[in-house]
Amino acid sequence: MTTRYRVALLGFSAFERSALESYFRLAPEDGRHHTHYDLLPDIVPSREACNFVLADANHAEVRNVVAAAGRAADTVYVGTPHAPPAPPDALADLPRPIDPLQVRREFDAAVERRSRQPAAAAATPVRRYTARARQHAEEQAARQSESGDFSQSVLLGGEGGDGMFDQVLVVDDSEIARRFLQMKLQRLGYTVDTAASGHGALQMVATRRYAFVFLDVAMEGIDGFETCKHIKHMPWPLDERMMRGPVVVMVTGRSGSVDRIRGALAGCDAYLTKPLNEDELIATLSKYDDSFERVFENTVPPLAHL
Structure with a gap:
């Protein structure tokens, strides 16, 4: 059985997006990977719309959107050494050039950690x-x-x-x-x-x-x-x-x-x-x-x- 997760893809160049989308679309599912990540470009990163966020740390507006949505704890940031550091509760703060395999490992680790924790209800007005x-x-x-x-x-x-x-x-x-x-x-x-x-x-x-x-x-x-x-x-x-x-x-x-x-x-x-x-x-x-x-x-x- 494969579990699918939705990932909001925010920012990044056309080349980087293409590379990420190709990797996650074609990534094999073996004994270690029973999960699949669907990359959804430029969606609003609300909790209803996605499970995780992959964000361009060099893009100021992207950082603001993630912060306003309260999704830092569900976000893998990727940026150059000159980009502002990711929030302390972020899933990961990875360097460029992007390594899709490392990005996936961060999501996989988060899925595994959360599978051991009881689900918490999100309070929404x-x-x-x-x-x-x-x-x-x-x-x-x-x-x-x-x-x-x-x-x-x-x-x-x-x-x-x-x-x-x-x-x-x-x-x-x-x-x-x-x-x-x-x-x-x-x-x-x-x-x-x-x-x-x-x-x-x-x-x-x-x-x-x-x-x-x-x-x-x-x-x-x-x-x-x-x-x-x-x-x-x-x-x-x-x-x-x-x-x-x-x-x-x-x-x-x-x-x-x-x-x-x-x-x-x-x-x-x-x-x-x-x-x-x-x-x-x-x-x-x-x-x-x-x-x-x-x-x-x-x-x-x-x-x-x-």
């Missing part, structure tokens, strides 16, 4: 609606279904305010960063759209209603600050609960006071820094989404056996 918000959402969905104009962006609320839209927009010119935050928000119960630029974001906000817009600051064209100003100056309907428009959250690697002031002047409602701190994200969502509760579920991904 999720959203749950209050009873009144859920009832209102179901009534809204039924009316829209009858009219043939059904949308997943259902207004959860009503008199007294017990909820809000499910729809969220993530704006970042980095595909890895977009997909990472998208995955996090989907796990919390939101329906997530993405945009790669400020212009794209403004077009989407003009045609759809969003509860939150998460904006990167440093983007080509109009940056996050300008995008936020445009969103905040849009004419929102006065008969809607969310007459101020969406909550705008700046998400950036800039943590200086000047940037925070610029964000406040642009009208942003919250400011989060990369690598993203999950507790800060949860606190921001809880502040503006009154249907959000912090509860816990077992999200350890099952292993596929063949």
Whole structure:
């Protein structure tokens, strides 16, 4: 019986990727190896998506994504002597040039160690609606279904305010960063759209209603600050609960006071820094989404056996 593990492959040159993918695809299974590793390029390294991560230590954004996902303990880093050292809890910190056999040995050793340990349930916060918000959402969905104009962006609320839209927009010119935050928000119960630029974001906000817009600051064209100003100056309907428009959250690697002031002047409602701190994200969502509760579920991904 062979056990398959999913490995997020983050960074690396085209040549290195090709060599790694060829090795792991063709690696023989003998008496010592009853495991197979499927390399999945550039996926968000959440616990649901992969079991391990193989990361390019020379790529700053890759290091940030792994740290924000909390996956250092499941990651083999590979880098030159000039790359920053791997976190102390990393699976391994290997030198270039890449030795696929050594990479596999590190994964095999981790599998063997963990097979001797009891499985621990991963605690993950999720959203749950209050009873009144859920009832209102179901009534809204039924009316829209009858009219043939059904949308997943259902207004959860009503008199007294017990909820809000499910729809969220993530704006970042980095595909890895977009997909990472998208995955996090989907796990919390939101329906997530993405945009790669400020212009794209403004077009989407003009045609759809969003509860939150998460904006990167440093983007080509109009940056996050300008995008936020445009969103905040849009004419929102006065008969809607969310007459101020969406909550705008700046998400950036800039943590200086000047940037925070610029964000406040642009009208942003919250400011989060990369690598993203999950507790800060949860606190921001809880502040503006009154249907959000912090509860816990077992999200350890099952292993596929063949």
